[in-house]
Amino acid sequence: MPAARAATGTRAPQKKQKLKENPKPLKRKRDQEDREKLQHAVDEFDLKAEASTKFSTLPLSQPTTSGLEASHFSNLTDVQAQAIPFGLKGRDILGAAKTGSGKTLAFLVPVLEKLYRAQWTEYDGLGAMIISPTRELAVQIFEVLRKIGRYHTFSAGLVIGGKSLREEAERLGRMNILVCTPGRMLQHLDQTAGIDVDNLQILVLDEADRIMDMGFTSAVDALVEHLPKERQTMLFSATQSKKVSDLARLSLKDPEYVAVHEASASATPTTLTQHYLVTPLAEKMETLYGFIKANLKSKMVVFLSSGKQVRFVYESLRHLQPGTPLLHLHGRQKQIQRMEITRRFSAAKYSCLFATDVVARGVDFPAVDWVVQMDCPEDIDTYIHRVGRTARYERDGKAVLFLDPSEEVGMLQRLEQRKIPIHKVNVREKKKLSIKNQIQDMCFKNPDLKYLGQKAFISYTRSVHLQKDKQIFNLKKLDLDGYAASLGLPGAPQIKYQKGEDIKKIKNAPRAGLSSDSESDFDENGKRRKKKGEVKTKYDRMFERTNQDVLTSHYTKLVGDEENGANDEEDDDGDFLSVKRVLEGDDLDGKGPGSGAKIIVGLGGEEPFVVDSKRREKMLKSKKKMLKFKGKGDKVVFDDDGVAHHPYRIIGEEDFQQDGSAEAQRQKFVESEAVKVKEADASDKQLAKDRRREKKEKRKAREAAEGDEGLEGSMPRLSAPGDGEEDPLALLASLPVTGEDRDSDAEDERPPKKKAKKWFQDDSEDEREKAKSRKGKGKVIEVTEAPNTLEDYEALAAGLLED
Numbered sequence: 093m094p095a096a097r098a099a100t101g102t103r104a105p106q107k108k109q110k111l112k113e114n115p116k117p118l119k120r121k122r123d124q125e126d127r128e129k130l131q132h133a134v135d136e137f138d139l140k141a142e143a144s145t146k147f148s149t150l151p152l153s154q155p156t157t158s159g160l161e162a163s164h165f166s167n168l169t170d171v172q173a174q175a176i177p178f179g180l181k182g183r184d185i186l187g188a189a190k191t192g193s194g195k196t197l198a199f200l201v202p203v204l205e206k207l208y209r210a211q212w213t214e215y216d217g218l219g220a221m222i223i224s225p226t227r228e229l230a231v232q233i234f235e236v237l238r239k240i241g242r243y244h245t246f247s248a249g250l251v252i253g254g255k256s257l258r259e260e261a262e263r264l265g266r267m268n269i270l271v272c273t274p275g276r277m278l279q280h281l282d283q284t285a286g287i288d289v290d291n292l293q294i295l296v297l298d299e300a301d302r303i304m305d306m307g308f309t310s311a312v313d314a315l316v317e318h319l320p321k322e323r324q325t326m327l328f329s330a331t332q333s334k335k336v337s338d339l340a341r342l343s344l345k346d347p348e349y350v351a352v353h354e355a356s357a358s359a360t361p362t363t364l365t366q367h368y369l370v371t372p373l374a375e376k377m378e379t380l381y382g383f384i385k386a387n388l389k390s391k392m393v394v395f396l397s398s399g400k401q402v403r404f405v406y407e408s409l410r411h412l413q414p415g416t417p418l419l420h421l422h423g424r425q426k427q428i429q430r431m432e433i434t435r436r437f438s439a440a441k442y443s444c445l446f447a448t449d450v451v452a453r454g455v456d457f458p459a460v461d462w463v464v465q466m467d468c469p470e471d472i473d474t475y476i477h478r479v480g481r482t483a484r485y486e487r488d489g490k491a492v493l494f495l496d497p498s499e500e501v502g503m504l505q506r507l508e509q510r511k512i513p514i515h516k517v518n519v520r521e522k523k524k525l526s527i528k529n530q531i532q533d534m535c536f537k538n539p540d541l542k543y544l545g546q547k548a549f550i551s552y553t554r555s556v557h558l559q560k561d562k563q564i565f566n567l568k569k570l571d572l573d574g575y576a577a578s579l580g581l582p583g584a585p586q587i588k589y590q591k592g593e594d595i596k597k598i599k600n601a602p603r604a605g606l607s608s609d610s611e612s613d614f615d616e617n618g619k620r621r622k623k624k625g626e627v628k629t630k631y632d633r634m635f636e637r638t639n640q641d642v643l644t645s646h647y648t649k650l651v652g653d654e655e656n657g658a659n660d661e662e663d664d665d666g667d668f669l670s671v672k673r674v675l676e677g678d679d680l681d682g683k684g685p686g687s688g689a690k691i692i693v694g695l696g697g698e699e700p701f702v703v704d705s706k707r708r709e710k711m712l713k714s715k716k717k718m719l720k721f722k723g724k725g726d727k728v729v730f731d732d733d734g735v736a737h738h739p740y741r742i743i744g745e746e747d748f749q750q751d752g753s754a755e756a757q758r759q760k761f762v763e764s765e766a767v768k769v770k771e772a773d774a775s776d777k778q779l780a781k782d783r784r785r786e787k788k789e790k791r792k793a794r795e796a797a798e799g800d801e802g803l804e805g806s807m808p809r810l811s812a813p814g815d816g817e818e819d820p821l822a823l824l825a826s827l828p829v830t831g832e833d834r835d836s837d838a839e840d841e842r843p844p845k846k847k848a849k850k851w852f853q854d855d856s857e858d859e860r861e862k863a864k865s866r867k868g869k870g871k872v873i874e875v876t877e878a879p880n881t882l883e884d885y886e887a888l889a890a891g892l893l894e895d
């Protein structure tokens with residue numbers, strides 16, 4: 093079939109040409125081959141062979157290799173060398189390695205490789221989910237992912253809250269890899285349409301033991317419910333346990349247990365030097381201050397047990413200006429603030445950061461010299477993670493733990509059990525700096541600080557009370573009066589405890605309302621945004637007004653923030669214990685309920701409302717209860733002019749008849765209205781007359797002014813003849829009129845009204861009239877006839893030039 097052959101013959105070169113023009117199919121083919129080769133290399137990779145020491149010896153894709161090189165990662169750390177090969181082979185992993193040993197790359201590299209080999213694209217939905225217990229850590233993981241994944245084409249997102257749910261949700265549908273915190277992610281899975289997790293290939297839990305702690309478990313359980321069972325799962329932490337219940341929950345299949353530090357003597361890095369010192373609770377503030385002053389040329393993190401402690405210590409030491417930049421970070425700060433503080437501390441050479449355990453895990457601050465544990469950690473895992481903020485990746489670091497004499501024995505036992513090498517040091521008496529009086533003085537002058545001190549006291553004693561390990565934590569053995577005095581308080585607040593709470597549960601509990609889009613309920617100043625349809629009363633607005641004096645902020649905390657329950661940290665005591673307010677000597681000066689004194693609020697009722705007890709504070713929150721203090725109020729109606737009147741009332745028939753018969757009353761009404769109309773008519777007429785007269789007078793005045801101006805215009809006044817004196821206005825009068833002046837004088841300059849044309853006048857006559865009127869005012873070139881000859885034009889031009 094020659095025709096057919098011919099046809100193929102002609103088509104073949106065309107196809108070749110097309111391939112040349114469009115190299116995409118060829119590239120795709122090459123990529124496919126590369127991927128197949130890579131998969132083969134991974135399959136062939138011998139897990140039993142001697143562990144690799146360099147990334148270049150691992151079967152990794154070109155984009156990952158380039159990303160690692162560009163980020164200056166070439167040698168593998170122990171945990172990476174052990175975990176990455178298992179990860180590449182798709183095995184589930186339980187990874188435990190010391191702090192700062194490089195666990196992040198140990199899971200990020202397998203994540204990138206798995207999606208690369210699966211040729212993951214934006215249309216395949218979510219391929220990998222990495223869960224972190226804190227926002228700070230999530231941000232950090234995301235940054236490392238961005239660095240090493242820069243040559244890949246995957247889309248990656250960070251889901252940690254801080255933005256409105258809707259804003260986050262819009263982008264989620266397009267992501268291949270998500271780094272998230274458990275609560276927020278669960279919220280999206282429950283509420284956001286369009287997230288496709290059915291294809292999820294790999295799930296990672298960083299700081300897995302923390303995520304599996306009380307408080308997060310239910311969120312993780314619910315989250316895992318949404319995910320497909322067929323997936324690879326990796327769990328990493330510096331303090332990992334093999335708890336079977338957790339593995340079952342996450343449906344790990346025959347997991348590989350990568351425990352790098354088990355072989356070593358200690359669970360902490362060898363480059364870390366660890367000390368403890370015994371200082372009574374009442375002297376902790378002074379010991380800390382002395383320590384900071386002695387290490388001004390250091391970068392240190394000081395761990396405290398609660399956000400309130402952090403705030404008080406930060407605020408009071410800030411006033412004392414120790415001589416190094418102070419920063420503070422805790423979980424109740426706004427996200428943007430937390431990120432900014434993290435950035436500033438990371439960039440600082442010397443600084444002191446007061447923090448809660450929100451940065452105890454995973455956060456990789458560069459070059460930290462000291463970790464100070466001012467409050468004893470709740471357990472040894474927390475101790476290990478806290479001290480792990482220094483001595484990271486082959487660097488040296490030092491740590492010191494402050495212990496009350498009552499905590500020493502118990503804590504040392506626990507540390508010994510975990511083979512943690514720690515040495516006792518003594519505080520040099522010379523170096524101790526007494527700041528008690530200064531703090532008391534500051535609290536006396538500054539009620540805000542005193543209020544923070546009270547809160548710090550309460551939260552500290554509460555945390556000790558709630559700790560499970562009673563061998564270490566024993567409230568009865570603590571000198572609480574001395575502690576209160578060290579915080580600048582005149583006496584220890586009396587506290588009532590409630591039973592049955594768990595400190596871990598409280599610490600890990602997601603912030604009330606945060607699981608909803610609560611963060612969007614607050615504006616950047618931390619004020620609660622008005623919800624749709626919510627009516628604000630005068631009373632609400634009154635409490636929103638801050639900065640009028642220090643006490644308003646106390647009230648905002650007491651009333652506003654307790655209401656929202658999430659914005660500030662001030663609001664979570666009440667559930668577990670309550671402070672019996674004692675009217676203290678120095679509180680009788682009216683410093684607000686925070687200090688046990690009175691506040692008087694005027695609510696429009698007969699008597700002002702006096703807030704002098706907890707019960708009355710609570711009453712302020714109930715609009716219903718406040719009604720009786722607000723007075724009764726009268727009903728009024730407003731007329732068209734906005735004037736208030738008492739409303740019309742229907743009177744009884746007897747009363748009505750007293751004023752005469754209905755007809756008589758009607759007549760009377762008509763007459764009275766007629767009189768009113770007549771009066772109104774007379775006043776209207778008078779008004780119209782007055783207006784006419786006014787107009788007439790104005791017109792006359794204007795005409796008179798026009799007459800004067802005509803006269804003046806013909807008499808130059810530069811030097812008034814005869815008077816011999818220079819007129820101060822003369823120069824002004826000779827100047828051309830400015831635009832503004834012209835406007836204001838527009839009335840006067842209006843051309844005289846055009847006379848009606850007489851029947852014998854033609855247009856040329858009209859022109860002549862105009863010219864005549866202009867003659868007196870300046871030079872006018874009179875053109876009697878249209879120029880005809882060259883001479884005519886020359887004469888005209890000469891005239892114009894002269895002008």
Ligand SMILES: Nc1ncnc2c1ncn2[C@@H]1O[C@H](COP(=O)(O)OP(=O)(O)OP(=O)(O)O)[C@@H](O)[C@H]1O
Nearest residue numbers: 167168169191192193194195196330454456480485
């Ligand atoms: N292969 C490597 N080469 C050089 N530096 C590395 C390598 N791997 C990790 N690092 C660096 O070591 C530091 C600690 O790494 P990473 O944060 O992953 O530790 P970690 O084991 O997760 O610590 P933690 O238990 O505290 O979370 C980081 O600054 C990181 O850049």
